[in-house]
Amino acid sequence: MGEIWQVFEHAVTITVFVFVAMMVVDYFNVLSEGRLSSLIRGGVWRQYFISSFLGATPGCFGAFLNVSFYVHGLLSFGAMIGGMVATSGDESFVMLALFPKKALLLFGTLFVLGIVFAWISDKIAALLKIKSCQECNLQIVHTSPLDQSLSEQVLVQNFLRISWKRTVLLLGGIIFLIGLTTGIIGPPTWNWEKITLTVLTTIGIAIVGSVSRHHLQEHIWAHIVKRHLWRVFLWSFFAILIVGIGLKYWDLEAFVKAHMVWVMLIAVVIAIIPESGPHLIFVMMFAQGLIPFSVLLASSIVQDGHGMLPLLSYTVRDSVLIKAFNFIFGLAVGLILYVLGV
Template structure:
């Protein structure tokens, strides 16, 4: 039940982020044209937005020579990948605080990174206007307009010619809504959590009802559900399973408390993996009170979901440099917080 609730929350948040991404298409690059501090701030802001879309955008801007090496380092520091949605579902207050701290760290360490490569005389790759990042970003030729995608007139047309994909999404989200209303999953009382999930389910049904067929397939089904959601579901279930049975049979809490410094180091090293999922184990351990904020901060600082995957296809050297900078900075700040008892 817990896994279903978290996965649904992630789905709706991804819908909102994708909606915003489509609505602001083409404007981000114009805003980026400015001084270094503007680049640092906006790259970190894009990174701090939940999910990996901001990280993908930063890679595209870097590949096209629109932001500096330091700016993309800062953007990746601020990025928490798909795990950010899970953190918002599990501990929203702490998650927002963490995102804010990572945003500020992204700006500061972006500046430090640009100075470091200058002092150390590290050569980074030149921009490549021919390079394409993850296919999800390559919507330059789309002539979709946000008003066309979500016309209210689309509703009657979509219902009359109901596609199997739309029917399946209606069925799944409608079933979830019914289970929440009946109190079978989620809160059994009509508190703010239950009302929030009902509202999110209704919002999802509204978007699916209005969305054009292309948007439904390309954005919601092919990208959000097939490329992200199933993986989030499996990793969330696996992390919850690991923490639950670890506490029940393996004295996981005792082991972690006795080896906390090693847990912090392992968390940082796992953060190097360019993938959303492994970090969820640390998210769930923090939610259960097994690890302190400093460990969660370190893993969040170093990891960037699969935001680095497009970068690997462009330049392995730059990808390794970005990860090394993030790992060094993350261990330094995270270790300091741990030493302070946070």
């Protein structure tokens, strides 16, 4: 029972970190969205840089922006591939929680590879006469009036007519913050992880309390809570549990090391799934030292969390082509680095 509680506590801590980080990223993405649309217009190298940068930012929001730019004809086929190469989905938040330094190294590597593979993909697309976004319809990029969130009128209305959703989120955040600071949950000592969680949780409470009702409903509740939060918790819980059971009752480490190429192949195949979650098992395995960086990188190149889902609704053809390119790139890079001992 104690082991299950530890797994549960670890999963809750990761989930809260992911939730708050997603809120912060979403907050600034909405604020900067209009500027990005005008900034991205230009040459292909600007497209490669911006799409890869957006992809490398934690979460799926950068990927969603890339899809929006792509269907508006602002990104080339290669730039879209580069953005998806750089995208790690919601797992990026988990990686930041588990191994921040290596996670930043991974994001930086994906960013550079995104630019390189964007250029290569456009060259290949030109040779194969692949035309991008043939089935896409222009979509309106949704924005939210965040500039009004901190006005005195909005703040007063938020608490005079407080909704049950805001109440639940505020109480949940406050309870977690109390548990965190008193040592009931999270790291027992005041290390960087505890300090970071405390600061982020405080920021999260401030965001929940200050944003407009629209932003709370559409961005935080309807999107982050209902679509992401429970998935992050369940995948984190079972990934930690499975890896823990494998280490304790089955010689998982010996099996993985004896079949590393197969593990890499399985990782990139699973990464094809346009869903945040399955990739977490390999994140946890890397955190436990069971797989090398090359396997994690290969999986990260191919997988893009929910980032591909909006594009699937516009064009299945382009989505399949992008996944095919990323699969080849991911497997090639992973195998080369593995042979080199990375």
